[in-house]
Amino acid sequence: MEQADLAEPKPRLGRKRDHTRDPEILEATLDVLAETGYDGMTIDMVAARAKAGKATLYRRWSSKPELVLDAVACMKSSEIDLEALPDTGTLRGDLIALIKPPNIRDAERKLRVMAGIVSMIARSPELAAAAQEALVEPRAAANRIVFRRAVDRGEIPDSVDIEQLCTIGPALVAYRALMLGKPVNREFLIGNIDHVILPAAGVRPA
CATH class of the missing domain: 1.10.10.60 (Homeodomain-like)
Structure with a gap:
C-alpha cells in the first residue's frame, strides 16, 4: 500500500458563514x-x-x-450614558433634561417591538429576559440614579419606592401609545412628570 493511501483524509470544509450582514x-x-x-x-x-x-x-x-x-x-437604542446624566439640582430638572427627541423616537419604536412580541414572551422566558434587558432596563437604570440623587439631597423622602417610581412613566407612555394610539411628545412627558411622577415621589408643585 502506498503512503498516500495511509494518509488521513482531509476534512471537508463547509461554507464559511458571513456575519457581516x-x-x-x-x-x-x-x-x-x-x-x-x-x-x-x-x-x-x-x-x-x-x-x-x-x-x-x-x-x-x-x-x-x-x-x-x-x-x-441586540436592539440598538439611543444610548444613555449613566456616567454623564444631567444634574440640574432638582428632580424635575433632571427628569425633563432626559427628554430628548432621539430618546422619544427610540421609546416609541421599543413600544412597537414590545407589543409585537407580547404573544411570544409568555412562552419564552429567554425572550422575556432579553426584552427586559434591552427595552426596559436602560431607561430604568437612568431613572434610578436620578431618583436616588434626589433622595440624597433630601428632595424626596428615603422611604419612597424607587422601583415603583421607575415604572410609572413607562406605563403611562405604553398606555397612551399602544391602547390610545396617540403620539408621545414632549408636552405629554412633561405633564406626566409634573402631575403624576413628582406627586408620587412626594414633591410638592412649585
Missing part, C-alpha cells in the same frame, strides 16, 4: 416585528426587508424564535 438582518427583523407582530412575521418578510436570501437567514438562525431573540437582545 447580521446587523442589517436584525434591524429588518425589528422593523417587521413592530409592523406585524410575532405571529404575523415570517422569515420571508425579513429576508425581503433586508434584501437577503432566505437561505442566508437560515444558515445563521435555524428558526424564527431564534432570530427574534437575537434581534431583541
